[in-house]
Amino acid sequence: MEDFNTEKKILEAAKAVFIEKGKDGTTMQAIADKAEINKALLHYYFRNKDKLFMTVLEDTLFRFLPRIETTFLSDIDFFEKIRIVVKDYITLLSENPFIPAFMINEMNRNPDGLFEQLLKSGIRIDLVFETIKKEIIKNNITNITPKHFFINLLSLCIFPFATRPLMQRVLFENDTKAYDQFIEERKTLTAEFIIQAIKA
Amino acid sequence: MEDFNTEKKILEAAKAVFIEKGKDGTTMQAIADKAEINKALLHYYFRNKDKLFMTVLEDTLFRFLPRIETTFLSDIDFFEKIRIVVKDYITLLSENPFIPAFMINEMNRNPDGLFEQLLKSGIRIDLVFETIKKEIIKNNITNITPKHFFINLLSLCIFPFATRPLMQRVLFENDTKAYDQFIEERKTLTAEFIIQAIKA
DNA sequence: GTCTATATCGGGATAGAC
């Protein structure tokens, strides 16, 4: 097994374990096992656990955010943007359901590291806010503060994933299929909820 | 220092550290330091870290939930209920801002333990759902699934606290006062957002 | 009930052979 493939295998294994167990809960041994290699090899490729963790973060997590920006800056009806963003975002999360809890955990453990990564991603939330302000001026939506709008949107999309382990038990007697269905419904319902809330 | 006071001091110290650092990030030493006692004494009162942790959980966290139930089962206007619950809940969270991240972390680490605690608290969400259904029948609100309504409400209240460390940086250049103000606004704005979204 | 000292263990990291 040559260099490139091993590194990739490690990163994939590390991502899987980190997301499932959190940074603290993850052991190098567990990653090595999953990657079917030796523990020492991890240190050969990535000097220590911190560096490995940061690499995983850069490599995978921040592919999420640019999508919001792109959609909001595009030239379509504002309510349609909301429908697209919500659906897009929930779909993406469905494929990576453990990321929200992981990110929340991480941002409370080490906010600076995460923030730094975020800056690197070059996202411009201010531009998104501008598009919202324009809609207010055009009288298409109520006079909502862009920051509140933004946080409300994220809350409604992300929270059900972050709290899934408990919510699935509380609301659906731990029925996985039922919760999947619930999430599926939210792909459209959430957008309509938001639109109702803000339309003028 | 006799028995009772030491135990109490330990529980308070443990709560503070657990909430700030999470379960994994907390060391017995840190708790001992905060309680101004010796490490060994922790094991004398609570056999091990797990038992101490569980005790803290039982003792403090689940005082939160019954408040939602009480308000929703009371006999006032439904929209007014929403205003009260939102304000009440966000206020409560303002006084315990680390709890959401802590709970999310914990529910992803060990959902069964948390769920068990929740059952012990005896909360009856189904009763809350009943009140929502009645409002739909009375045509006061749109035909929203109670579960979606419930999760939307929780999302909008809790998420800004769970993600505060990052959001404060991203939205307010890490200005604590500004974020406090933002939260303060949400005590009323969030309820109106929800009411707009669901009113018939 | 509270302390000091210590046993024990798990996990990150390194040395060194191949």
Place this chain on the structure above:
DNA sequence: GTCTATCCCGATATAGAC
């Protein structure tokens, strides 16, 4: 580049004196 063996440290937990 990959392995085995080992070091080392931090953290839980216990023993035992007072």
